[in-house]
Amino acid sequence: MSAPSFRIERSTPESKVALGLGIVALIALAAGPWWIDRNGMRIVGEFLVYLSLASMWNLLAGYAGLVSVGQQAYVGFGGYFLFAWAVLGGLPPLLSVPFAGLAAAVLALPISALVFRLKGAYFAIGTWVVAEVFLLLAAQVTVLGGGSGISLPIDVVRAIGASRDARDMNVYWSTLGIAVAILIGIYILLRSRWGLALQAIRDGELAAETTGVSVAGAKRLLYVVASAGTAMIGALIFLAKLRISPNAAFSVNDWTAFVIFITVIGGIGRIEGPIIGTLLYFALRSALADLGAIYLIVLGCVAVVVMLFAPKGLWGLVADRFGWQLFPTTCRLVLTQPSSQTSPSLKGE
Template sequence: MAATQTDLSQVKVNRWTRTSLIGSPVALLVILLMFALPYITALSNIRALTDLLIFIIIGSMWNLMAGYGGMESVGQQAYIGLGAYGLVVTADLLGINIFLAIPLAGLIAGVIAFLLSFLAFRLIGGYFSIGTWVIAEVIKLIITQFPELGLGSGVTLYAMSGFDKDFRIALSYWLALIITALAVLVCVLLVRSRFGLGLTAVRDDATAAATSGVDVNRAKRVVFVISGIGTGLAGAIIAIQTLRVQPDSLFSVQWSVLMIFMVVVGGVGTIEGPIIGALIFWGLREALAEYGSFYLILLGVIAIVFALFFRDGIWGIVQKRRRFSIFPTGYTTTFGSIK
């Protein structure tokens, strides 16, 4: 027994692996280098890259909620719309500086997400998914009742009219890059934390987690609100990029479909999965968008194949063959690794 105790006392638990020690600094370096892209490439490419960053943000936020919190929402487009309209209200109607209005727009989406959680959490399983979609539609109908917000036809974001077009395109890209970095960082910190461990337990079995001392509703609510804030910030970036806030496009269920596609293909419940899924979706869109319906059919076929045969997604397949992690979210010991 004494020998066993001595051996156990020598066991070291580390969060950093060889790959994460390399991958995290490389990811940081890539982000820093990406800030220089508006100076070295065409603005049309910057617009496309801004779209990619928006996809990463919303994919990461949906994955945080579904992949770690076990809440499969089909109504996250509600917060895209709330973020965009929140920017119009704060920047145009209230006259707040645009750089302050952006985080306020995300905060507005988060506050509304907090209030809506008391309604949404009364539903479980498929009822929760459908309920979030209905909530998104109700929010859309409410917003379209205000003449100041353009009713059903939408409204123009005038707060950006004072900026040069080229600078506005670059600015929307830089803001999207900053928010993307923050979104991924928040996901990493949450998953690494004790709270993240409890959240994973809630995802796997809420009843068992509750009996182990985890406050299930609190854990879910925190993630629900964070996801709403991040998705709302993405909506604000969309408004800056397009200068037009239209309810039919912002509150379209297609946004949730894209989030689900990116996370399912990339890998549910991983930090890297939504990034890979966003890259795949963005690449397919850029290469095949001109083919119209064929492009949409291909996306559907890919989603079905992964849902049926590769449920862990691309990153899950990679990790099954070789333990690999870009971000330090797992645990390693002398006796092996624990995810």
């Protein structure tokens, strides 16, 4: 008898194909300013924004069970931080993007101490209330335009790029860089020791806690990370718009409702989910753009149908059916040599 032999693998055939396609897509997108027109760059940039926001929200809801409807608070905070940095401080606006994330992470610590006292639906309502407080506070800052908002001064706009084309390219590349950094960062996080804890929480919070996982600490880490990432994206959103106002910055419809839709239909609790969801959302938006308010009704119907027939989202349905993993985060044993044994012969006496 020979013992079977195994090897430990993390990658899958699908993940190797996805890696190759991802590298090709990244090269193509990085060269976008040379083959995509201005309108195309705007659409691609918006796609990257929603992909990033959905990935951040997926971290919260998909791995920690923190269903927040107030992430627009950090989108608006990031945008206003950039304007305050540039208008009041006279500093380069692009440099404010990472500092917006750092400031949001610091701000998220005391806010998490407050909202984490709430559970379930009360947590969701609490995050929305925090976002509304942010909106009201922003409307009182008269030096940044108060309730009517403010545009970036012309000298600050020129600091982004010497010409309009240069500005568009710099904002586009910054958005692409943030999106890629977020996806890679999430993948690295989920492959780490913290990632194992997060996946344990996703699969069963009580079971994870009984095995020694610090559920409260992991949730707080995710909330801080998601807040920082969302704030950086918010800074880039309003850097591209060159204008900000409280209602636009803290819009629950634009920065949370659509993000939840994307994550739910794509597949919550999976890295691939926001990618699939964003692709489908933009496809539906392009196809139904001329229908006016009916467009939103169709989106709602699509979300209901997916939740009824594919509770884990479209990618969850595919993964369960075919076992595909484009971003494998755990190791697996692969049988390389089956055991062989000779059955003893039976002789009659």
